[in-house]
Amino acid sequence: RGKAFFTSDLYSLGVTCLYLLTQVSPFDLFDPGEDAWIWRQYLANNAVSEETGKILDQLIENATNRRYQTAVEVLTQLNPEAASKLTIPQTITKAIKPAANPNLPPQSTHNWQCIHTLTGHKNLISSVAFSPNGEVIASGSDDKTIKLWQVQDGQEIVTLAGHTNSVHTVVFSPDGKILASSSHDKKIKFWRMKDGQEIRTLAGHGNSVYGLVFSPDGETVASSSWDKTIKLWRVKDGQEIRTFSGHSNLVYCVAFSPDGETLASSSWDRTIKIWRVKDGKLIRTLTGHTDCVRCVAFSPNGEFLASGSHDNTIKIWWVKDWQEILTIAGHSWYVDSIAFSPDGEVIASSSNQTIKIWRVKNGQELCNILGHTNSVYSVNFSPEGEFLASGSSDKTIKIWQNMMFV
Structure with a gap:
């Protein structure tokens, strides 16, 4: 759409995973009529657990504010214990992203x-x-x-x-x-x-x-x-x-x-x-x-x-x-x-x-x-x-x- 966010990289990662799982072009994995991804239809014998499927679905969410916002969030879903031990670069932890709701109530830490x-x-x-x-x-x-x-x-x-x-x-x-x-x-x-x-x-x-x-x-x-x-x-x-x-x-x-x-x-x-x-x-x-x-x-x-x-x-x-x-x-x-x-x-x-x-x-x-x-x-x-x-x-x-x- 001509505008990249930090979440664009995570979207790309999700689409790449679908391509590797299905061996089908991503252009054929999205149904514009249904406005939905249909990648599960092409899995053949390559089973994906329900938990992993949900992670993939969130990576490829159309709305940027419904995607994972950082790689840390994805890693935490996959392996919370391992993710907690990671040293994450500042450029990731402080990534700017669109607000899901910029009008949320003020937080007590800023009184x-x-x-x-x-x-x-x-x-x-x-x-x-x-x-x-x-x-x-x-x-x-x-x-x-x-x-x-x-x-x-x-x-x-x-x-x-x-x-x-x-x-x-x-x-x-x-x-x-x-x-x-x-x-x-x-x-x-x-x-x-x-x-x-x-x-x-x-x-x-x-x-x-x-x-x-x-x-x-x-x-x-x-x-x-x-x-x-x-x-x-x-x-x-x-x-x-x-x-x-x-x-x-x-x-x-x-x-x-x-x-x-x-x-x-x-x-x-x-x-x-x-x-x-x-x-x-x-x-x-x-x-x-x-x-x-x-x-x-x-x-x-x-x-x-x-x-x-x-x-x-x-x-x-x-x-x-x-x-x-x-x-x-x-x-x-x-x-x-x-x-x-x-x-x-x-x-x-x-x-x-x-x-x-x-x-x-x-x-x-x-x-x-x-x-x-x-x-x-x-x-x-x-x-x-x-x-x-x-x-x-x-x-x-x-x-x-x-x-x-x-």
Whole structure:
């Protein structure tokens, strides 16, 4: 049907088994009039037990959500004792598959409670970020300032002022020594965390700077702008290394792959572009969203890319071949931000006043978080996954705690 899932391999295995058992072409083993497999009619003297027959039938189920979803499930049916001793590769156990019912009730392991509401900004908060040690939250606001807050008690530490227009994104360096910020004043600023002093200002974009991200090694930072470009900068001296051009409209967000070799960018032009960092070559353009793509994020293991769009959906793409493998359609308004949990098992997303938690492997909604009184523009997990921070146009930041950690 032109669209492959992980369960497609199991389907192929099942059909291959039928061919080996019957020596009859699979095209003759399916009756389109009955919409059913008729392989048992061709077994001749090659008997198959009822239990094995049921396993084969489930392997070749027409509906993907009724098939076995992983090889482990099949092995468990065949030999539970042997299957329990297997060491299964991560790529199998975390396989993405379509949800049988994406609207199943939230599970108790994802019960998030608000423990702090941080107030002090005079305008909407567009970005929140946790420090690598999880002790500090940074927030960027339309009031032109950045604030640092203690996670433990929600107290404000310091206000950083220097931008002459709205601050759009704040992000910590991997070692936590530098905070970077991007602004509608067309500038990027580096701040020293130990004393809050401004270290450097990067100027080079011709319009507002939206996206900002450090490379995994902390040596470079990438920025995206309304000028339709992405720029790569050297952190130690602020020198511009390279400009990536190809989008036809403003570029909202940029994300490095965990190995630092690939850069993803999302744009108002409804596309996601994948770039090779070392030479700026465009690798792939991903299409499928029907409105501007607001945000992108790589999974921690680098296997998947997630994107959020003003078409109200989240899409999951398989990095190996950049194919779309799942669309999550549960929000009723624009998706403004997304974030993978540190273990890569779930995604948090914000839309309007709502935050939702989704299971990555099947798009199941696990939790619906309410509490903000206006649009939520940014969500981020703490490094250990215990906390979630959200920034809103209601001028507050909220810190949510997963009650399974309590």
